[in-house]
Amino acid sequence: MNYFNYSKDTMNYIDFYSESIKNPEEFWEKQMNKIEWYTKPTTILSKNDSDYPVWFKDGELNLCYLAVDKNVQDGYGEQTAIIYDSPVTQTIKKYTFNEVKEQVAKLAGGLLSLGLKEGDTCVIYMPMIPEAVFAMLACTRIGVTHSVVFGGFAPHELAIRIDDCKPKVIITASSGIEVDRLIAYKPLVDEALTQTEHKPKRVVVLNRKLGAKVPFKKYDVDYEALIFGSEEAGCVPVKSIHPSYLLYTSGTTGKPKGIVRDTGGYATALRFSMEYVYNAKPGEVFWAASDVGWVVGHSFIVYGPLINRNTTIVFEGKPIRTPDASTFWRVISEHKVATMFTAPTAIRAIKKEDPDGTFIKEYDLSCLKAQFLAGERCDAATLDWYNKHIPVPAIDHWWQTESGWPMISNLMGVEYLPVKPGSATKAVPGYDIKIVNENGEELGPNEEGYVVIKLPLPPGTLLDIWKDNARFKTGYLVKFPGYYFSGDGGYKDEDGYIFITGRVDDVINVSGHRLSTAEMEEIVASHDVVAECAVIGINDELKGQVPLAIAVTKAGKDIEKFQLEQEIVQLVREQIGAVASLKNVIIVQRLPKTRSGKILRKLLRQIIDGEEYVIPSTIDDENIISEIIEVLENYKIGVFK
Template identity: 50%
Template sequence: MSAGTGAYDESYRRSLDDPDGFWLEAAAAISWTRPPTRAIDASGDPIFRWFPDGELNTAYNALDRHVEAGDGERTALIYDSPVTGTGRTYSYAQLRDEVATFAGALASLGVGKGDRVVVYMPMVPEAVVAMLACARVGAIHSVVFGGFAPRELAARIEDAGPKVIVAASCGIEPTRIVEYKPIIDEALTIASHRPEHTVVLQRPQARADLGDNDLDWTELVANARPVDPVPVAATEPLYILYTSGTTGRPKGVVRDNGGHAVALAWTMRNVYDIGPGDVWWTASDVGWVVGHSYIVYAPLLVGATTVLYEGKPVGTPDAGAFWRVISEHGTKALFTAPTAIRAIKKVDPDAAELAKYPMDTFRTLFLAGERLDPETYHWAHEHLDVPVVDHWWQTETGWPIAANPRGLEPLPTKPGSATVPMPGWNVQILDAGGKELLPHEEGAIAIKLPLPPGALPTLWGDDQRYIDSYLKEYDGYYLTGDGGYIDDDGYIFVMGRTDDVINVAGHRLSTGSIEAVVAANPAVAECAVIGVHDALKGQLPRAFVVLKAGATVTDDVLRDELVAAVRREIGPVAAFRDVSVVDALPKTRSGKILRRTMRGIADGRDEPVPSTIEDPAVLDALRPVLRG
């Protein structure tokens, strides 16, 4: 596989041929208390460890070393909160001091190396402080998305067994205040594990009533003494992040300290072209993997400035929120989900809001989280006039599997493609029997072991479950659960989850391919295509379409246009004829469309409201349509 003959091709091939040499060289970008002498430990195959003899502290690498290098006055974090009408900036020295003090507060509660701390907070600077403070004392944080329901929070408390919970009194959404303390209290009645303390950051929008084991953040910090970073083995866990939507015991993805730091530092420079002093905005939440990797750790590891945004940055009436933040803070690059751009396109199809804001510093738009349809790609590229880079990765991988390495060697972009595999990711397309397929043949996307540093080494407390969940299907491979193909140039096209492949009268079709055709219609803002049961053909594709603001096409005309387009682009074999125009699509808080839930309802199952859903009313409104 080759996408070029320059720096990318050389780096990619070296990472596979000489992983020890490649990653030890990359490890030189990190400050170690004991530098590693070897990169990979394969003695536990298929459980691999990275930098087994190395020792470091991640928080030191994110903060202290920049201060010690004379860059303490550089801006580390910009807090932008339209929902409270406030903002703050933190220099590296200020953030280091706050982290060191809160780390001292945790230490005063007995939190130390290997202890777990659940962080249940909204998008406030104290969430970042809490995460880095855990890393500073060698504790393992487990961030739970703020506002998660009590039962989901209880499951994570039960599995992680935290010594302390760190929380805020409330989160603020565009239309309501969500009080966190009652959720925590209810979760603790469900879980059998009992944390020793809950530390609560009191917010003026809704103060919490504190119980006997609860501590006020401000009071605790006022009496705390700063502590120095605690060195830990590179193979020790930095955090546990539970995958969303799980039932029963949740799957806790583990991230180690050493491999994580090395991989993320490499990606910021080589994938995102971000370095010291650059302003970088990841429009996500610290409760998701994107927030862990690219709001908190990666930008700080390389000395950049990270934007922490509290609020929903798109939607009526403020379609210009993204552009305001980029312009106001001098942002060089933005990382968000395609659904955010589709939402802007829906309410402001001509990008009139964009014209209000100077975008002189803006260089690249990075999109990930779900498939980027070509229509959204073209819209963003046309109006922003910067490279629009689709890239692909997962909670489990922690950083991009496939991307366009803008800092290493910018490559041509292709609509519909997540670009090329990054160093360390030996990506193959396999058929059902495990045979490697040829270019343009669609199958399961799998990755040859070992996975590179920064990927999950295992699941929390359960190596066998890790093997059974990810490594069992194909011997020697990690199964991504996504399907797609690789073209002649080595570009990866991710067409959707393998369970989004439908069987129409014996023909296997990707719903992602049909979605790409539907989304190309000029009246369509966003869409979802699912497979529904059909007595004759087994399954049939069904499209749910949200129109752009101001679209005047009638439902019947739109249906005829879409049916004709799918017939033309994919063929009559798709048997596509069912189109429903809806006001909105149900999504998770991270922007992913809940296709699996939609399929279940359409097939007659009594699907519960997922805990990750952004707005349950959208799903409730859609249920009659799905069942119709």
């Protein structure tokens, strides 16, 4: 079946990719011309004061203009821009580009009246509601650098970010909603501000009127009143290298890193991604089931789809329990989603609740062209389950907060390559990805090493770490001079397919043998009773480390612990060998994860090895840790023997 409508019948991946590597300036100049500039750049590629490559340095543009105003000016003002679908409040609301422009322009005017101006920063601490998107766009409209902090973050973590980026204003809402509870945001913001050295001038509060406590402070401004009393503000031209936003991500020091994103390179890269990676046609519905607190939300809920004139979905819910495992399929069917993006963990959660795909059969999903997966490595069992029930390409692709857009993917708008389970396919144009050893020497096919990208990185990737250039260089550029170090391990096969095996500290050393826990997870997940799993390396006096499998079983699939353990151990022995030394499999009700769905493997390892650990602020539910410890005590694993 041909899923794709190619604009260039002769285009193929090899030629397209090669052009981007051999002639990067010419390649990206062509892509740059697909967006509208106030001042077109004459310098395509240059270096900044830190000798780091930058794109389109002397160009001027505005991200909000590209995402909103241009679509209105082009005659698409009545096209639906945003669909807000909230199963937790049982609300569906649609906004046209005209309506988005009015809301954003008025909020931008309100922010100007509060003293915000180009070069200032603003923290946005909001749930998944349209006003979160309006706030982001309003900031970029007037040249204010926004930093979205995931709604519900603990006050201490919010305080750290406030002190780091020093916002003049915070925009928040009265509450967010989890599956089974209301989370009052305003008390969290107030508590954070008692801990900060930096004190923002104003806190803009949207009262959702859902019953959450909204304590009034002198610095508060009512969101609705601010909008009502403000004139619409126009778009402010900014330099291409102007920081559009900074987004915090975890660092090895424990202090969050504020990844800085430019404006011109980012807009170019997103426009490119929508066309060539996702094959999204203007006017189609594009759904990234993520959150604006994460990089996926920035790139592919807000800016990417709107720049490409796609209708984007703002979804306030979960893949399960809102109300059940049918939610995703209902949204796709009801809103005619053409392309969807989510994390593999979401699909695994659905698979666990509905292993036979019964809910899927209730909906017409013929509108769906492709399912993209990212955020963590997708196992073959999840891909197989998805394709068994929904016969569209399920595309695993790999990227990072730092990159801002895909680095490895099947290019659906260029040439659909055969899928190899476990691989995110091949490098996206602009990313010259190498696999090297500790000395920076390139490795051959199927040799595992460090994943690095030769400089210059393509447009849209990180510009710096906010106010900490030394950390930027140390973390990404020093280990392998001339390359960006991704922090991940992996290998290329003989066909050039790239396999990401996980963070470099996820490779374990068993009696001198380097083994990938991701590879073992693939095998454990292939067992027909296992819904999802984590494999970690734990301390062993004899072998240094040995692997431990932690598994969640599928609903309705009963099996004795001993039987499951023996079957999984045998599977690993058959596919890796006795050297893997996997002997223990423990069964838990659920795995500890971040809110974005990443399994907290390092935390599990620290608990089992008896090391000091800190429960990260990004954890989905802190109660799970006590549940895990109780299970470990029952199994007598690690320090709990």
